[in-house]
Amino acid sequence: MTSPTERFVVAIDQGTTSTRCIVFDRRGQLVSLAQQEHKQYFPRPGWVEHDAAEIWRNVERLAPLALRRAGITLDQVAAVGIANQRETTVVWDRRTGVPVSRALVWQDTRTDALVTALRDAPGAAAVQERSALPLATYFSGPRLRWMLDHTPGLQERAERGEILFGTMETWLIWNLTGGKHYTDVTNASRTNLLDVHTLDWSPESLAFFGIPRAMLPEVKPSVGSFGTAVAAFAGVRIGGALGDQQAALFGQTCFTPGEAKCTYGTGSFLLLNTGTDLVRSDNGLLSTVAYQVEGSPAHYALEGSIAITGSLVQWFRDQLELIASAPEIETLARTVKDNGGCYIVPAFSGLYAPHWRSEARGVIVGLTSYITKGHLARAVLEATAWQTREVVDAMNVNSGLTLKTLKVDGGMTADNLLMQYVADVLDVPVVRPLASETVSLGAAYAAGLAVGYWPDLEDLRHNWHRAGQWLPAMDPALRTTEYANWRRAVERTFDWIQPAA
Amino acid sequence: MLAGGPGHLGLAEIARSLDLAKGTVHGILRTLQGVGFVEQDRSSGHYQLGAALLHLGTSYLDINELRSRSINWADPLAARSGEAVRIGTVLEGKVLVVHHVFRPDDTFQTLDIGTLLPLHATALGKVLLAYRTAPLPDLERFTHRTVTAPARLATDLAGVREAGWAADIEELTVGQAAVAAPIRGYGGLVVGAIGVSGLVERICDSHYRPHPRLVGYVRDAARAVSRDLGATR
Numbered sequence: 001m002t003s004p005t006e007r008f009v010v011a012i013d014q015g016t017t018s019t020r021c022i023v024f025d026r027r028g029q030l031v032s033l034a035q036q037e038h039k040q041y042f043p044r045p046g047w048v049e050h051d052a053a054e055i056w057r058n059v060e061r062l063a064p065l066a067l068r069r070a071g072i073t074l075d076q077v078a079a080v081g082i083a084n085q086r087e088t089t090v091v092w093d094r095r096t097g098v099p100v101s102r103a104l105v106w107q108d109t110r111t112d113a114l115v116t117a118l119r120d121a122p123g124a125a126a127v128q129e130r131s132a133l134p135l136a137t138y139f140s141g142p143r144l145r146w147m148l149d150h151t152p153g154l155q156e157r158a159e160r161g162e163i164l165f166g167t168m169e170t171w172l173i174w175n176l177t178g179g180k181h182y183t184d185v186t187n188a189s190r191t192n193l194l195d196v197h198t199l200d201w202s203p204e205s206l207a208f209f210g211i212p213r214a215m216l217p218e219v220k221p222s223v224g225s226f227g228t229a230v231a232a233f234a235g236v237r238i239g240g241a242l243g244d245q246q247a248a249l250f251g252q253t254c255f256t257p258g259e260a261k262c263t264y265g266t267g268s269f270l271l272l273n274t275g276t277d278l279v280r281s282d283n284g285l286l287s288t289v290a291y292q293v294e295g296s297p298a299h300y301a302l303e304g305s306i307a308i309t310g311s312l313v314q315w316f317r318d319q320l321e322l323i324a325s326a327p328e329i330e331t332l333a334r335t336v337k338d339n340g341g342c343y344i345v346p347a348f349s350g351l352y353a354p355h356w357r358s359e360a361r362g363v364i365v366g367l368t369s370y371i372t373k374g375h376l377a378r379a380v381l382e383a384t385a386w387q388t389r390e391v392v393d394a395m396n397v398n399s400g401l402t403l404k405t406l407k408v409d410g411g412m413t414a415d416n417l418l419m420q421y422v423a424d425v426l427d428v429p430v431v432r433p434l435a436s437e438t439v440s441l442g443a444a445y446a447a448g449l450a451v452g453y454w455p456d457l458e459d460l461r462h463n464w465h466r467a468g469q470w471l472p473a474m475d476p477a478l479r480t481t482e483y484a485n486w487r488r489a490v491e492r493t494f495d496w497i498q499p500a501a
Numbered sequence: 502m503l504a505g506g507p508g509h510l511g512l513a514e515i516a517r518s519l520d521l522a523k524g525t526v527h528g529i530l531r532t533l534q535g536v537g538f539v540e541q542d543r544s545s546g547h548y549q550l551g552a553a554l555l556h557l558g559t560s561y562l563d564i565n566e567l568r569s570r571s572i573n574w575a576d577p578l579a580a581r582s583g584e585a586v587r588i589g590t591v592l593e594g595k596v597l598v599v600h601h602v603f604r605p606d607d608t609f610q611t612l613d614i615g616t617l618l619p620l621h622a623t624a625l626g627k628v629l630l631a632y633r634t635a636p637l638p639d640l641e642r643f644t645h646r647t648v649t650a651p652a653r654l655a656t657d658l659a660g661v662r663e664a665g666w667a668a669d670i671e672e673l674t675v676g677q678a679a680v681a682a683p684i685r686g687y688g689g690l691v692v693g694a695i696g697v698s699g700l701v702e703r704i705c706d707s708h709y710r711p712h713p714r715l716v717g718y719v720r721d722a723a724r725a726v727s728r729d730l731g732a733t734r
């Protein structure tokens with residue numbers, strides 16, 4: 001299938017539910033894929049943990065498997081790129097390389113009380129200003145503070161430089177390179193600790209959180225040099241690293257201000273490239289670093305983050321056991337012609353963009369004895385579409401641009417009914433590119449650019465082609481009433497968790 | 502048979518296609534029903550696959566799952582071949598298009614997922630027919646090249662089984678040609694077909710035969726999907 005002299009780029013996509021290792025060719029097409037899920041730990045309501053050591057073992061196992069499936073050898077790999085679940089926080093021992101506890105996952109809300117307290121602390125406004133992020137349970141800085149508070153002796157050991165912090169890409173790079181302690185700037189921009197203008201850790205923000213500088217990785221451009229692997233891909237250069245959502249923006253080749261994509265996986269994330277200007281939002285969007293090519297200024301993005309979309313389908317499958325596999329949600333939804341008046345708002349860990357209500361919890365409304373599991377399946381899919389509508393509305397107001405088409409990717413784009421519904425409620429065409437694993441593709445692009453496998457960004461654009469398109473076909477009056485119903489359903493999630501008395 | 506067919510069949514139909522007495526078939530079905538492998542519809546009396554089977558992994562595969570599990574391989578096929586890709590399964594004597602990837606030239610195209618195509622006049626359909634036991638469908642003529650003689654079709658299908666792929670050269674639409682190969686599910690049973698289609702002068706060489714390179718791409722993609730679905734061969 002492949003010639004022995006052909007060269008490839010490999011991406012590691014370290015996601016929330018699984019890790020993938022994908023081999024790409026010069027066209028940006030997938031040659032082989034190896035994937036493995038890792039265990040999710042839910043020790044208490046609202047707590048979500050991963051075992052970082054398990055994740056590293058998975059990478060070590062997947063690497064040779066992906067190469068074998070592609071029928072290639074290590075010397076045919078031009079570079080390795082990493083994309084990762086963002087904000088998940090890992091802390092380990094510098095000497096032994098052993099994590100001091102399980103990693104705290106981005107969906108984990110245990111820092112709720114801490115964050116509320118921090119918001120009232122002196123200097124809170126400046127921290128939010130410098131990081132361009134609100135103080136929220138979503139980001140890694142508060143998580144790291146929580147770990148330092150709740151692990152005996154950890155603060156002292158961190159001060160002495162014995163303990164290292166990282167997000168998932170940092171942990172993988174450290175293991176791949178045998179001890180290089182780097183983070184990429186997009187991941188660093190999700191900590192509350194970065195100064196988004198200097199693109200380095202802010203000493204004032206570190207002081208605010210009481211986090212010792214010694215435990216933090218060096219911040220690097222996303223397209224650049226993260227060292228050479230000594231494990232898993234021994235001898236291969238790590239040329240790129242990005243948070244998964246920024247990687248998908250890169251994989252969709254949204255390099256020009258105004259270009260946007262939405263990735264539908266566990267959660268869904270709409271990112272709009274705002275160019276080298278950081279655009280701040282006053283209506284619930286996040287400002288984030290989109291990518292930085294070594295030697296060039298960083299590009300920024302506006303982000304609409306939706307916590308629960310694909311994971312609602314998974315909940316339907318695993319907790320309610322109404323379907324045996326995620327795609328069967330579409331089969332079940334097609335057994336009825338509409339939602340029967342039923343709406344599901346999956347505020348499982350509060351609501352993210354554009355509401356940011358951590359006290360909200362999920363609701364199913366409109367239940368009558370008419371409702372079947374088919375209607376519930378519809379409501380599950382429609383929840384993803386309406387949540388997209390909410391962030392698109394915020395994006396249109398905030399950026400002053402009106403989105404004319406939505407570029408989509410991720411596992412849920414295989415759902416034809418869902419994609420049609422997204423087009424219907426947004427009233428714009430929805431376009432899928434000739435690559436649904438765009439997270440991995442973005443990481444591969446970053447790594448390949450760094451080593452000259454691809455010459456420049458413009459060259460990558462030639463790989464982008466339209467693979468599918470859904471055109472809006474909904475009656476406008478129906479759209480209006482359904483949106484109004486959705487919004488009423490959303491209001492019913494608010495204020496559910498009461499502050500402790 | 503229930504898995505490959507329309508999803509539900511009456512006792513008489515089942516007996517006919519298996520060439521067994523109704524009484525015998527009824528006995529078998531009762532046994533299968535007892536262990537949940539087969540279910541009987543209360544009103545029509547028709548039989549269909551039982552819920553227990555879904556967990557065993559048979560040639561039944563949910564069409565939306567087939568799309569989800571093949572999407573990663575259909576895209577590279579379109580990129581390498583430069584042609585539109587479709588994946589089909591059988592529904593009520595037709596090919597049901599379950600997935601469609603545009604020809605990667607960024608021209609305006611419309612998704613035809615859910616469309617029904619004739620089995621005997623498409624490459625996808627011929628693959629699906631070649632690995633089934635069901636009676637031949639009505640052999641409607643679409644062009645002067647459509648195969649309408651049952652004996653000729655039977656020979657063609659034997660050829661498909663032999664070669665492991667099928668072609669349709671101007672048999673449905675003048676000027677259009679296609680190549681397809683079987684997607685096998687768990688245990689090696691054929692659950693669908695994947696193929697490319699386009700202008701006959703792009704699909705075929707000067708001998709009016711599909712380019713071997715194209716056939717190779719299609720078969721590679723079919724094998725990749727099959728491997729992911731757990732087919733061992």
Ligand SMILES: Nc1ncnc2c1ncn2[C@@H]1O[C@H](COP(=O)(O)OP(=O)(O)OP(=O)(O)O)[C@@H](O)[C@H]1O
Nearest residue numbers: 015016017018265266310311313326327410411415
């Ligand atoms: N056909 C489908 N219809 C609806 N939802 C689907 C379908 N197929 C997959 N999903 C959902 O999409 C998600 C998987 O998508 P994807 O593989 O892009 O996510 P992921 O990258 O694994 O997520 P993460 O990176 O967070 O681990 C799952 O939550 C699953 O429930």
Ligand SMILES: [Mg+2]
Nearest residue numbers: 015244265439
């Ligand atoms: Mg992912």
